[in-house]
Amino acid sequence: MSNMLNAVHKRIFGTSVMLFCMGLLGACSGVDITPAATETFAATNYTRYAWRSEPLSQTGYSKDMLAIKSPSIRAGVEEKMAQLGYRRVDRAEAEFLVEYFATPGYNDGQLSHGGSNDMLYGSSVNRQIDGASANNALALSRPVETGDMQLVFFDAATNDVLWRVQISIVVEDANRIDHDEVRNAVGKGVSALPPVRDL
Incomplete structure (x- = not known):
């Protein structure tokens, strides 16, 4: 019985992840x-x-x-x-x-001033902003x-x-x-x- 419940939970989790990813793709489509x-x-x-x-x-x-x-x-x-x-x-x-x-x-894109996405390195030790965040900050700082x-x-x-x-x-x-x-x-x-x- 527990194996069947685990399988159901995995299927629900997998479906949820897939729907979430599809939502992200739709949000990033540029439309x-x-x-x-x-x-x-x-x-x-x-x-x-x-x-x-x-x-x-x-x-x-x-x-x-x-x-x-x-x-x-x-x-x-x-x-x-x-x-x-x-x-x-x-x-x-x-x-x-x-x-x-x-x-x-x-x-008109806007760059968030004072936030962590307007600099390559964060204020915390061992916290480095990834390249995608830096690129997004630069891309959104000018008109599209x-x-x-x-x-x-x-x-x-x-x-x-x-x-x-x-x-x-x-x-x-x-x-x-x-x-x-x-x-x-x-x-x-x-x-x-x-x-x-x-x-």
Whole structure:
């Protein structure tokens, strides 16, 4: 009996550790999601949507980052909306419309003065700050470039704003867009919506 209890305890502990590590990975992903309250949108019981504007045209040598990100943004929205039970339809049949806006931005990092992370060595004997802490302190002491995006849902009949979500992604390489990261970040933002209810 005690062996069985030990096995159960080990399994619970292992699962807890795995969930904790997954939480840490999510916290360090460089994506910040700020959704608005969903009550107004949920009260409509709308299920059919369309894009408010046509896809942005992109020439072969375009430097327009929004045009380059546009396919990934749309793919992220459409994938998550389908998972939640919403249907994309022609604009004439849509109950609500989806639009997105994107701009570059900067997140002002702050260095914690007087703390142990602003020096390479702590004040206690035999206490040395690890390299990762020192690197984090230096990285957070200057502005970090971000890609800021906002998804806005409009009522197709009245044009009233039903819901919005702000998405901010840390830019690792200004010359290259990580399309998987953009699509995943947009999916995380849309996941704040309630799933379609069975009527």
